[in-house]
Amino acid sequence: xxxxxxxxxxxxxxxxxxxxxxxxxxxxxxxxxxxxxxxxxxxxxxxxxxxxxxxxxxxxxxxxxxxxxxxxxxxxxxxxxxxxxxxxxxxxxxxxxxxxx
Amino acid sequence: xxxxxxxxxxxxxxxxxxxxxxxxxxxxxxxxxxxxxxxxxxxxxxxxxxxxxxxxxxxxxxxxxxxxxxxxxxxxxxxxxxxxxxxxxxxxxxxxxxxxxxxxxxxxxxxxxxxxxxxxxxxxxxxxxxxxxxxxxxxxxxxxxxxxxxxxxxxxxxxxxxxxxxxxxxxxxxxxxxxxxxxxxxxxxxxxxxxxxxxxxxxxxxxxxxxxxxxxxxxxxxxxxxxxxxxxxxxxxxxxxxxxxxxxxxxxxxxxxxxxxxxxxxxxxxxxxxxxxxxxxxxxxxxxxxxxxxxxxxxxxxxxxxxxxxxxxxxxxxxxxxxxxxxxxxxxxxxxxxxxxxxxxxxxxxxxxxxxxxxxxxxxxxxxxxxxxxxxxxxxxxxxxxxxxxxxxxxxxxxxxxxxxxxxxxxxxxxxxxxxxxxxxxxxxxxxxxxxxxxxxxxxxxxxxxxxxxxxxxxxxxxxxxxxxxxxxxxxxxxxxx
Amino acid sequence: xxxxxxxxxxxxxxxxxxxxxxxxxxxxxxxxxxxxxxxxxxxxxxxxxxxxxxxxxxxxxxxxxxxxxxxxxxxxxxxxxxxxxxxxxxxxxxxxxxxxxxxxxxxxxxxxxxxxxx
Numbered sequence: 248x249x250x251x252x253x254x255x256x257x258x259x260x261x262x263x264x265x266x267x268x269x270x271x272x273x274x275x276x277x278x279x280x281x282x283x284x285x286x287x288x289x290x291x292x293x294x295x296x297x298x299x300x301x302x303x304x305x306x307x308x309x310x311x312x313x314x315x316x317x318x319x320x321x322x323x324x325x326x327x328x329x330x331x332x333x334x335x336x337x338x339x340x341x342x343x344x345x346x347x348x
Numbered sequence: 349x350x351x352x353x354x355x356x357x358x359x360x361x362x363x364x365x366x367x368x369x370x371x372x373x374x375x376x377x378x379x380x381x382x383x384x385x386x387x388x389x390x391x392x393x394x395x396x397x398x399x400x401x402x403x404x405x406x407x408x409x410x411x412x413x414x415x416x417x418x419x420x421x422x423x424x425x426x427x428x429x430x431x432x433x434x435x436x437x438x439x440x441x442x443x444x445x446x447x448x449x450x451x452x453x454x455x456x457x458x459x460x461x462x463x464x465x466x467x468x469x470x471x472x473x474x475x476x477x478x479x480x481x482x483x484x485x486x487x488x489x490x491x492x493x494x495x496x497x498x499x500x501x502x503x504x505x506x507x508x509x510x511x512x513x514x515x516x517x518x519x520x521x522x523x524x525x526x527x528x529x530x531x532x533x534x535x536x537x538x539x540x541x542x543x544x545x546x547x548x549x550x551x552x553x554x555x556x557x558x559x560x561x562x563x564x565x566x567x568x569x570x571x572x573x574x575x576x577x578x579x580x581x582x583x584x585x586x587x588x589x590x591x592x593x594x595x596x597x598x599x600x601x602x603x604x605x606x607x608x609x610x611x612x613x614x615x616x617x618x619x620x621x622x623x624x625x626x627x628x629x630x631x632x633x634x635x636x637x638x639x640x641x642x643x644x645x646x647x648x649x650x651x652x653x654x655x656x657x658x659x660x661x662x663x664x665x666x667x668x669x670x671x672x673x674x675x676x677x678x679x680x681x682x683x684x685x686x687x688x689x690x691x692x693x694x695x696x697x698x699x700x701x702x703x704x705x706x707x708x709x710x711x712x713x714x715x716x717x718x719x720x721x722x723x724x725x726x727x728x729x730x731x732x733x734x735x736x737x738x739x740x741x742x743x744x745x746x747x748x749x750x751x752x753x754x755x756x757x758x759x760x761x762x763x764x765x766x767x768x769x770x771x772x773x774x775x776x777x778x779x780x781x782x783x784x785x786x787x788x789x790x791x792x793x794x795x796x797x798x799x800x801x802x803x804x805x806x807x808x809x810x811x812x813x814x815x816x817x818x819x820x821x822x823x824x825x826x827x828x829x830x
Numbered sequence: 831x832x833x834x835x836x837x838x839x840x841x842x843x844x845x846x847x848x849x850x851x852x853x854x855x856x857x858x859x860x861x862x863x864x865x866x867x868x869x870x871x872x873x874x875x876x877x878x879x880x881x882x883x884x885x886x887x888x889x890x891x892x893x894x895x896x897x898x899x900x901x902x903x904x905x906x907x908x909x910x911x912x913x914x915x916x917x918x919x920x921x922x923x924x925x926x927x928x929x930x931x932x933x934x935x936x937x938x939x940x941x942x943x944x945x946x947x948x
Contacts, residue, residue: 287518319484320515343875373931
């Protein structure tokens with residue numbers, strides 16, 4: 248039995264939605280970071296599903312690129328969170344209010 | 349799938365990028381060695397010049413390679429030049445500032461090189477995935493640069509806000525690209541356009557949601573209004589030379605991609621025209637109105653940069669040759685006078701105890717009459733008075749809009765320009781007619797800063813009086829498009 | 831059947847042999863210290879018993895961040911390895927360039943002192 252492409256896309260859209268809500272609602276920087284990663288991976292899932300449905304290899308190659316980019320973003324984000332934690336002693340974004348949001 | 353044996357691999361096409369990356373690598377290697385550590389800035393400048401040389405060679409010889417992933421045309425060359433000049437000027441204005449704030453680290457130069465290289469990749473591709481890669485190569489160094497002053501809380505905050513917003517936007521962009529890939533089976537703009545009329549019912553949904561998400565992603569990057577909330581915070585918190593870089597380079601890169609994708613790629617998609625119309629109006633108006641109430645010059649310029657993005661969106665709405673060439677011209681003009689304004693702010697902030705508040709300008713006229721007139725010149729250019737290039741740029745944008753029948757849009761644009769005069773003139777008013785309560789500390793003027801001022805004044809006035817050359821340049825750039 | 835799966839069997843044997851060589855060599859030429867700390871479950875620095883809310887030293891994060899980068903970048907080697915015979919010399923040189931780029935990063939963090947533990 249093959250899983251139809253719509254199923255993958257629904258899962259992808261769901262993950263993406265969870266990521267978006269996480270970014271908008273969460274106050275903790277680490278959770279924000281994870282939500283962003285979730286969004287990127289949802290896009291990866293969509294890319295792979297489409298390229299499987301269309302019988303192309305392009306999507307698979309792009310996923311490799313996206314993974315490395317996500318890693319670079321994650322490490323820069325983590326480094327920034329650590330710097331912030333050292334200076335502020337918190338990772339709650341409501342406390343960062345020197346510049347008005 | 350791409351067959352490597354048939355792919356055209358021509359390293360000449362990406363020679364400008366390679367030279368910048370090579371410079372960045374050399375900086376990373378020599379940066380923390382004892383003897384060569386001081387040559388970082390020089391290496392970066394050298395890399396920029398070599399890159400500029402290779403870019404010039406490409407002018408007039410369009411080419412495409414790497415299986416259509418890289419396209420080098422005159423449009424790309426024009427934008428490459430904007431980015432390289434921006435990087436050069438940023439390095440020059442940063443010298444004094446960085447050593448004053450104890451930030452003079454080799455990473456700064458490497459990050460500038462990497463980021464500029466990312467912008468160049470963005471502007472020189474017709475493939476959505478390569479554009480995305482370029483965008484990330486540009487953005488990740490920018491996040492680090494925004495938070496470059498590690499011990500400064502405002503800079504930290506600016507960095508993390510930029511990071512969260514930027515990563516959020518990239519995810520949207522990537523999802524959009526995935527959807528468009530799903531709808532048309534390719535990420536190459538040229539082939540997407542060719543397939544546009546054959547889309548099935550199923551593909552339509554993915555295609556339009558893909559376009560919407562790409563628009564959201566790039567909208568974030570250039571600071572279009574519903575997605576602008578990060579702009580003022582990031583601009584205010586980041587170290588000033590880096591803010592100058594932010595306000596010119598990434599903005600130009602974002603618009604380069606927007607122009608390529610929306611003015612030529614998806615120009616046939618009908619829903620885009622009213623969308624851009626609304627975005628342009630909202631962006632201009634919100635930017636200008638919020639700029640009225642700012643007390644910090646950096647923050648004021650941030651809102652003003654949102655408003656200027658709105659003016660460029662007018663050109664995007666108008667579309668066609670006039671629209672795109674006026675957008676390119678305006679980006680060049682904006683780069684010049686905005687950089688000039690930031691240079692004066694850096695001079696101001698570099699004094700002992702200097703801030704970027706409006707009150708800092710009090711009594712400027714008495715101590716530095718020449719500098720005051722230079723500042724006034726840049727403010728006039730930002731507001732769009734003749735004979736500066738700001739006027740010519742706005743004039744071309746509005747006439748492009750009128751030619752394509754957007755009368756209301758033009759009217760709203762002109763009204764917005766009138767609103768903006770108020771806050772730009774406030775800078776001049778404070779510096780000329782208000783007296784300082786305390787002794788006015790003199791400004792430090794290094795040769796590098798003077799040189800940047802000279803270049804920007806020359807550009808602002810020269811292009812304002814003789815704009816034909818650059819206008820021709822930005823027009824010829826477009827015939828090679830796609 | 832055997833011919834098809836022989837490379838995998840070979841891989842298993844190779845893995846076992848390499849593991850044995852590595853741990854065997856460390857017995858013979860490695861320097862050994864007999865300290866009480868060495869016998870604890872986490873010998874790399876975290877106290878097994880105590881307050882759990884104690885902040886972890888920042889150097890662990892540094893290593894983690896650098897690990898993410900170098901770990902993920904290696905995924906580009908896999909697609910190349912799968913068709914390396916078809917890509918030939920050109921592919922090999924490209925991969926060498928890629929690894930050199932990673933090495934530049936490694937050299938930088940080494941110089942920067944990010945890997946110094948104390």
